[in-house]
Amino acid sequence: MAKFIFPKTNISDLKDTYDFVVIGSGAAGMTAALQAQELGLDVAIVEKLSVLGGNSNRASSGMNAVETFVQLNHGIVDSQASFYDDTLKGGGGTNDKSLLSYFATHTESAIDWLYNHNINLTDITATGGMSQKRAHRPNDKSAVGSYLVKGLQKQLAYKQIPLFDETEVIALQKSTDRITGLTVRNAEIGEKTIQAKAVLIAAGGFAQNRDMLAEYAPELLDLKTTNHPGATGDGMKLATAVGGALVDMKKIQIHPTAQQDTDHVYLIGEGVRGEGAILVNRAGQRFVNEMTTRDKVTAAINDLQEDGATLILDQGIREAFTAIDFYLAVGLVMSGDTLAELADKADLDADNLAKTIAQWNAAQEEGKDTEFGRQTAMERGIVKAPYYAIHIKPAIHYTMGGVKINHLAEVLREDGAVIKGLYAAGEVTGGLHGDNRIGGNSIAETVVFGRQAGKQAAKLVLGL
Structure with a gap:
């Protein structure tokens, strides 16, 4: 069988208007794009790098989930309540409980959704801080990240969802009460403003941004990082520029x-x-x-x-x-x-x-x-x-802080008000993990909240 090579979209095909534009090509962004397109939205993904997948590519152990058919097939009887409690304990009790509640109750459906998209995480292992085996992984016991990224890319290709690489978002556009689009920069076309009824920020964390580390955790500057080069906090800057709040920025794993x-x-x-x-x-x-x-x-x-x-x-x-x-x-x-x-x-x-x-x-x-x-x-x-x-x-390894969202993946202002039309998911967000992230919860977060962002964007745009 020929090796799958994801077909990136030529920048000349970038349209002036979309229903939903996703910033970032990691698991959260691709999941959201698929979910939104399946609900009827015209979707595009933009990625600043030529290498796709972000930190999702580097995920290793598995994707935590509970009460799944996979656990039962391995003789594991688990509960959402136990998962919630383990994650809360791991986060030192400082997790955003609304986010955690939604997260803990939607991992089973996330595994099912992936399975229905031919992404089969049918083996299971353990991660630190979990009282049960919850880290779902491929049946051949290989690393979850590259398998998940490749599987999502195959779905994007099959559904012909455009992905424009080497296309950096330099600003979000807004009217008085909502997001109206974004401006991108690409070497071939220069700058272009795209109208969009909804935008998702899924641009990852900031472990590769020395200035942000110096601001929030200068004591860590001597440490190296496992993160990919694009983890520079761009999405957080985009959110704050339109009034979005940040949370837990000093919490770095x-x-x-x-x-x-x-x-x-x-x-x-x-x-x-x-x-x-x-x-x-x-x-x-x-x-x-x-x-x-x-x-x-x-x-x-x-x-x-x-x-x-x-x-x-x-x-x-x-x-x-x-x-x-x-x-x-x-x-x-x-x-x-x-x-x-x-x-x-x-x-x-x-x-x-x-x-x-x-x-x-x-x-x-x-x-x-x-x-x-x-x-x-x-x-x-x-x-x-x-x-x-x-x-x-x-x-x-992981920046627990980031853009403040609610359980609907909507970006919030400092006063808690929603920025209409703006969503965020994945490592770019903060609050879910508290003081310390449990291994396997980040990949789970990308799928759970990526799907939620896609669903909520469709609800907004289509009036569902």
């Missing part, structure tokens, strides 16, 4: 496991730990519950005052999380036929590592981690050679 020994920062997905990997210090000893929330794992790594930490896994874990094959291919993984050989390559204390693995395997067999209280992702021990190690350090 550090991912505990990023491989940074090359010029490129590689996210080592939480699914590695979700399938049974452990973390050790230089002495070869565990030091944390690997499946607690990201902020706590990051703090434990920082408290070591070492050069990060090391993930330890085996062939069984590799087979259960196939993104590890990519990590191996790009040279991020050390391997050994024995634990002693692995310890030598990873510069770890061999005797301690052997003891640590023996203790962990005993805890795994008993189903009780008395040392650090790990309660999830204990189905698999570290027993099958070859053994693997990945050196990791924390890196900026």
